[in-house]
Amino acid sequence: SQQGEEDPQALSIQEGENATMNCSYKTSINNLQWYRQNSGRGLVHLILIRSNEREKHSGRLRVTLDTSKKSSSLLITASRAADTASYFCATVLNDYKLSFGAGTTVTVRA
Amino acid sequence: ETGVTQSPTHLIKTRGQQVTLRCSSQSGHNTVSWYQQALGQGPQFIFQYYREEENGRGNFPPRFSGLQFPNYSSELNVNALELDDSALYLCASSFETGALSGNTIYFGEGSWLTVV
Numbered sequence: 519s520q521q522g523e524e525d526p527q528a529l530s531i532q533e534g535e536n537a538t539m540n541c542s543y544k545t546s547i548n549n550l551q552w553y554r555q556n557s558g559r560g561l562v563h564l565i566l567i568r569s570n571e572r573e574k575h576s577g578r579l580r581v582t583l584d585t586s587k588k589s590s591s592l593l594i595t596a597s598r599a600a601d602t603a604s605y606f607c608a609t610v611l612n613d614y615k616l617s618f619g620a621g622t623t624v625t626v627r628a
Numbered sequence: 629e630t631g632v633t634q635s636p637t638h639l640i641k642t643r644g645q646q647v648t649l650r651c652s653s654q655s656g657h658n659t660v661s662w663y664q665q666a667l668g669q670g671p672q673f674i675f676q677y678y679r680e681e682e683n684g685r686g687n688f689p690p691r692f693s694g695l696q697f698p699n700y701s702s703e704l705n706v707n708a709l710e711l712d713d714s715a716l717y718l719c720a721s722s723f724e725t726g727a728l729s730g731n732t733i734y735f736g737e738g739s740w741l742t743v744v
Contacts, residue, residue, distance in 0.1 A: 549730055558740070559737050560630065560737040560738055561718065606670050614661075614676050614728055615661065616663075616727050619670050
């Protein structure tokens with residue numbers, strides 16, 4: 519079973535707009551990571567947020583974590599066509615593996 | 629470029645056959661993990677190798693097996709292929725097991741396996 523669940527499943531936005539996607543998970547985590555996957559290709563690590571952190575930024579990316587609600591959000595500001603991809607959250611419990619959700623597919627229209 | 633290379637990129641096998649997928653990890657990384665990603669789904673953890681030993685396994689049957697070599701490259705072997713094994717197989721390399729330590733995990737481009 520998957521630990522994380524992304525919402526929405528799909529998102530279509532205009533270039534320049536912001537994109538927000540959410541991730542909910544079921545059990546306590548050590549850290550949560552976000553990845554991007556271009557169509558049918560490998561995953562690219564975007565950002566990691568630890569359980570004792572509430573917010574992190576990396577370039578145009580902003581991630582928040584609310585451990586009381588067991589949820590995280592990824593915000594992409596000023597989106598570009600190159601941001602078109604699937605985005606996955608992955609939780610890390612007390613072990614070595616990543617547990618992925620089903621992902622959010624983002625389409626940025628020119 | 630993540631420095632993780634996988635081969636082959638695409639292959640087609642017949643049900644019941646065996647397949648070997650290969651992964652060359654990023655220089656300096658001693659941990660390799662394998663994930664299976666079915667179409668439209670998120671990756672599922674198969675197993676991890678750390679310094680040539682299996683370090684953990686997901687919910688996959690024993691016909692999924694692996695190896696890690698002294699240079700930390702790795703193989704994923706799948707015996708008695710089933711139609712449901714059709715998926716993208718991703719290799720991920722990291723230093724010192726990765727996920728819990730917070731070290732960045734680098735994925736290869738994957739091997740697309742189709743079982744007919």
